[in-house]
Structure formats: C-alpha cells, structure tokens
Amino acid sequence: MAEADHILVKTHHLSVMRGDKTLVDNASLSVEAGKIVTLIGPNGAGKTTLVRTILGLSRATSGELYRRPKLRTGYMPQKLQLDPSLPITVKRFLTLAGCKPAQASLALGRTGAIHLLNQPMQALSGGEMQRVLLARALLQQPELLVLDEPVQGVDVAGQAALYALINDIRKELNCGVLLISHDLHLVMATTDTVICLNGHVCCHGHPEQVTSDPAYLELFGHRAEAQIALYTHHHDHAHDPCGEIDQDHSHHA
The missing domain is CATH 3.40.50.300 (P-loop containing nucleotide triphosphate hydrolases)
Known part of the structure; x- marks a missing residue:
C-alpha cells in the first residue's frame, strides 16, 4: 500500500x-x-x-x-506492575529504557513531572505514575x-x-x-x-x-x-x- x-x-x-x-x-x-x-x-x-x-x-x-x-513510536501501556521489593527511582526507570539522563529530564519536563526525577516509583500517586509513563513514551521524540x-x-x-x-x-x-x-x-x-x-x-x-x-x-x-x-x-x-x-x-x- x-x-x-x-x-x-x-x-x-x-x-x-x-x-x-x-x-x-x-x-x-x-x-x-x-x-x-x-x-x-x-x-x-x-x-x-x-x-x-x-x-x-x-x-x-x-x-x-x-x-x-x-x-x-512511543507506547504507554494500560498498567505497569512494579515489584515493591525492588526500589527504583523515576530517573533509573527512564534510563533503563536506553535514554540518557538529559533525555529523561526533557521528557519529564514535557509532562510536568520534572520534580519527580529522584522519587521512588513505588511512592508515586496514580496521576504521577501516568505522567512518568507518558514521559517514558516520549523519550524517542x-x-x-x-x-x-x-x-x-x-x-x-x-x-x-x-x-x-x-x-x-x-x-x-x-x-x-x-x-x-x-x-x-x-x-x-x-x-x-x-x-x-x-x-x-x-x-x-x-x-x-x-x-x-x-x-x-x-x-x-x-x-x-x-x-x-x-x-x-x-x-x-x-x-x-x-x-x-x-x-x-x-x-x-
């Protein structure tokens, strides 16, 4: 086609x-x-x-x-299951996707969540988690x-x-x-x-x-x-x- x-x-x-x-x-x-x-x-x-x-x-x-x-393509799944016994910060979560720290900061800035950069993923509220997942989907422009x-x-x-x-x-x-x-x-x-x-x-x-x-x-x-x-x-x-x-x-x- x-x-x-x-x-x-x-x-x-x-x-x-x-x-x-x-x-x-x-x-x-x-x-x-x-x-x-x-x-x-x-x-x-x-x-x-x-x-x-x-x-x-x-x-x-x-x-x-x-x-x-x-x-x-950036993909934001419906749910993310995190092991509560495996602490991980937002910054680490995003860089695990293969991006550099500067890319992680840029994506979080786009979603209004830059203040969450060093927060543990397990401590995020529902709205904060969705903004971080959206930021992850934006990493590759x-x-x-x-x-x-x-x-x-x-x-x-x-x-x-x-x-x-x-x-x-x-x-x-x-x-x-x-x-x-x-x-x-x-x-x-x-x-x-x-x-x-x-x-x-x-x-x-x-x-x-x-x-x-x-x-x-x-x-x-x-x-x-x-x-x-x-x-x-x-x-x-x-x-x-x-x-x-x-x-x-x-x-x-």
Missing part, C-alpha cells in the same frame, strides 16, 4: 483471530501526523488487541497493515504516540489535566496520537476522529457524528447520554498540572 506522507499508520479490513475466536473483525482506520484518533468501546471489544497489532506486538490474521517506514487508557487510576480533575497535556504534546511534536479511552466526554474536545469498536468498527467520524450515531447510542445506552451531556457542558474553570482548579486562569460567569 503506497500511502501519502502524512499517514503514519493505516489498517485495511484487518482481522485478528486467536484459535477459533475472532477478536477484531474487518477493522479499517488511519492515523495522520498531528491528529488524535480515539478508540472507544466496551471491555472485550478488541481495542488493545487492535493497538498491539498496529504496534507489531500481535499478528494479524488477515487484512493489510501499513506503517510509515522507520516510524518512531515519537512521530506516533499510542496510549492505552492513559488516565487509569487518576481522579476526574487529574484526567482532564492529563488529556489537556496530551493535546499540548500533540501540538508541540506534531505527532499522531492513537488513544484508547472509556472517557469520551473528556477526550472529545481535542479528538479529531472517534472510532467505536465492538469486535468490528460500529461507527467512526468526528465526535459530534459518532455521538449521534444509532450504533453508538445502542452500544452505550444511558451512559452515552450522560457522556454527551458532559461533553456539551462548557467548563468555567481550568486545571493546573496537578489537576487542581487554577484560580488564576479560571473564567467566572
């Missing part, structure tokens, strides 16, 4: 089977430089399987997969940033701050972002394309298109109505990097 320069990855009628079970069926999507594509869907919908296949960590059963040659549930274990205020940070990084690096999320109301303001997956692609398009699609409404039911209500609510406040309300940059009616 010869592709335009702006396309980083593209799948065409991609299917993944394990044994006789189809995990992803006939899925087509593309991620362009500077764009955010969000995958949503219920548990077991095949989101992580599709992402791992795009990354080359799983093998497709059929269909086509294009990746731009020599594509630099990725052209494609792949994030699997990046706000896992973070409170709502912290989630909004993290999604705003991801949007800022997208603009700064002009990287494409492929994001798995359950929190559609928080990501929709900055997402260019939403793909609703439930084994197959149920619907896709701009956020406003997807939330009015019968397939989306049927899949998420009352939860969809709640998410749309949250999405259309205009915030009258801003959050600082820690997720707290920033009084200096908030707007009051």
